[in-house]
Amino acid sequence: MKKSYIISSIIAVSMIFNFSCQNLEENPVGLLSPEGLFNTPEDVALSVNGGYSLIGHENYWGRKLSLSLLLRGDMVTIGDETTAGRRIEVDEMNMSANNGMVSAFWPKGYEAIAALNMAIEGSEGVEADESELNAVVAEARFLRAFIYYNFVRLFGEVPFVTASFANPEDAYSIPASSEDEIYAGILEDLEFAKLWLPDMPAFRSRPGKGTAAGFLASVHLTRGSFQSAYDEAKYVIDNSGAFGYALEGEFNDLFDPAMSEASNEILFEIDFIGADASGNPSELGGGNASTDFIAPVTGPRGDERFSAGAGWSVAVPSLAVFNGWNENDYRRSVSFDTVLINGGLEVPYTGWDAIPRNVARPHIAKYYRAIGQSGLETGSSLRDSDIDYIILRYAEVLLIAAEALNEINGGPTAEAEGYINDIRSRARRELDADASNDRAIPANVAGGLNQAAFRTEVLEERRLELAFEFGRWFDIKRRNLGDAAFGATGLDPQNFSASKDYYFPKYQQDVDLNDNLNQNTGY
Numbered sequence: 001m002k003k004s005y006i007i008s009s010i011i012a013v014s015m016i017f018n019f020s021c022q023n024l025e026e027n028p029v030g031l032l033s034p035e036g037l038f039n040t041p042e043d044v045a046l047s048v049n050g051g052y053s054l055i056g057h058e059n060y061w062g063r064k065l066s067l068s069l070l071l072r073g074d075m076v077t078i079g080d081e082t083t084a085g086r087r088i089e090v091d092e093m094n095m096s097a098n099n100g101m102v103s104a105f106w107p108k109g110y111e112a113i114a115a116l117n118m119a120i121e122g123s124e125g126v127e128a129d130e131s132e133l134n135a136v137v138a139e140a141r142f143l144r145a146f147i148y149y150n151f152v153r154l155f156g157e158v159p160f161v162t163a164s165f166a167n168p169e170d171a172y173s174i175p176a177s178s179e180d181e182i183y184a185g186i187l188e189d190l191e192f193a194k195l196w197l198p199d200m201p202a203f204r205s206r207p208g209k210g211t212a213a214g215f216l217a218s219v220h221l222t223r224g225s226f227q228s229a230y231d232e233a234k235y236v237i238d239n240s241g242a243f244g245y246a247l248e249g250e251f252n253d254l255f256d257p258a259m260s261e262a263s264n265e266i267l268f269e270i271d272f273i274g275a276d277a278s279g280n281p282s283e284l285g286g287g288n289a290s291t292d293f294i295a296p297v298t299g300p301r302g303d304e305r306f307s308a309g310a311g312w313s314v315a316v317p318s319l320a321v322f323n324g325w326n327e328n329d330y331r332r333s334v335s336f337d338t339v340l341i342n343g344g345l346e347v348p349y350t351g352w353d354a355i356p357r358n359v360a361r362p363h364i365a366k367y368y369r370a371i372g373q374s375g376l377e378t379g380s381s382l383r384d385s386d387i388d389y390i391i392l393r394y395a396e397v398l399l400i401a402a403e404a405l406n407e408i409n410g411g412p413t414a415e416a417e418g419y420i421n422d423i424r425s426r427a428r429r430e431l432d433a434d435a436s437n438d439r440a441i442p443a444n445v446a447g448g449l450n451q452a453a454f455r456t457e458v459l460e461e462r463r464l465e466l467a468f469e470f471g472r473w474f475d476i477k478r479r480n481l482g483d484a485a486f487g488a489t490g491l492d493p494q495n496f497s498a499s500k501d502y503y504f505p506k507y508q509q510d511v512d513l514n515d516n517l518n519q520n521t522g523y
Contacts, residue, residue, distance in 0.1 A: 038122030047119035054112035059104040063293035073472035074485040074492040079316030097508040097523040106507035116140040138196035145189035152182045175516040205271035210243035230404035249432040267392040299368030302355035303340035328441040336362040403458040412454040
């Protein structure tokens with residue numbers, strides 16, 4: 001039986017020397033502990049780069065985790081009913097203990113953690129300028145926090161591994177840490193990152209001080225620590241000039257691969273690099289390493305608009321999501337595809353069910369409509385795009401501040417209302433000097449709302465502004481909205497059970513190997 005923690009550590013160290021996730025040689029002798037491997041900050045950075053590559057793997061954010069998050073929320077459901085059963089299980093709240101999505105992204109997440117732990121531990125023996133070295137370690141600790149933040153919200157109690165193993169068998173006796181312990185470790189990592197990361201990183205796919213603070217705000221909001229959530233969000237807002245943050249003037253530009261790297265709205269994104277200028281797959285592509293699949297799984301089948309090919313109609317919003325979104329809200333037209341070309345003719349979504357394995361529903365446009373250079377041009381079906389997947393952006397920081405202020409003060413303040421109104425102003429295209437179709441919708445927040453009504457207002461604004469950006473499930477979970485979201489009158493009626501379905505099943509193989517790791521209730 002494969003021992004995932006051991007393989008994780010071996011792969012992580014192999015990546016330091018091979019610079020790739022592909023064709024790794026497994027040589028376990030001496031590779032489970034970092035002594036002697038790290039002599040300079042550059043050596044540490046190589047291991048951190050291995051962590052970045054593993055996070056971008058198809059088995060993690062390239063498809064398995066990102067698709068799971070889309071399907072688990074109430075904004076997206078299955079389109080093509082012949083798609084893999086592991087995806088349908090996630091969507092229908094019917095996951096088995098051996099679900100194939102979890103069995104991909106759980107080990108891959110721990111592989112990335114192994115690489116990052118080795119970088120952090122290995123840095124302790126490096127003699128170098130403190131600021132230079134700690135800036136690299138801060139990246140590793142930020143990425144480790146990012147992975148555990150996803151895992152603790154999905155699985156609850158998991159092994160909180162922060163060191164490499166000199167004895168491989170130690171990996172199978174690690175007890176699961178409580179959620180409180182895991183969150184404490186996440187906050188400690190993010191505080192370190194906030195202290196040592198630069199104000200303005202060279203790329204938005206690398207974290208800076210504002211990135212760490214933004215994640216601190218998100219973690220505190222999830223934990224219900226509203227004053228701390230507001231303090232961290234306000235730190236980002238007050239220092240937005242130094243950090244280079246602002247709302248993008250044109251909402252659509254956020255989802256154009258040619259524009260996102262330059263956008264001042266992005267606090268953190270996962271960067272994918274598509275085919276080169278000759279149409280050859282990227283250096284990190286070719287297999288499943290750093291190759292993304294969200295464009296094809298969200299795009300419509302039978303579409304002839306793009307030379308790169310058509311989508312697969314896997315993850316598709318329900319009609320209730322589309323019909324319930326005001327058609328005068330510009331963000332709806334950016335978020336949905338409603339017309340494709342088939343047989344040389346324009347076909348509205350109402351006729352898409354005539355195309356085999358498609359459905360008569362608008363599809364997600366944020367990833368499919370603009371993929372940049374893609375490996376698809378060499379026959380890889382939209383894989384290996386230039387899309388940079390947004391993980392956190394400035395608009396969400398404003399919404400965190402608004403939500404936290406409402407909870408702190410027992411109701412909305414002018415400041416809280418202003419944060420939402422700033423976002424809605426952009427949705428009306430008032431921030432784009434070149435826009436000629438400014439409109440009255442979405443209107444500013446109505447005055448006089450009580451705390452409960454404003455709380456609903458913020459959550460609805462998050463649902464629309466951040467639609468299909470992988471966070472809706474976590475909003476449902478942290479606010480205990482499952483019964484309403486998946487009930488008969490919800491956007492995505494499913495057989496939801498609050499006693500079971502707020503958590504995914506843990507990776508059964510590790511549960512079987514580790515007597516100190518228990519499976520979640522109901523699996």
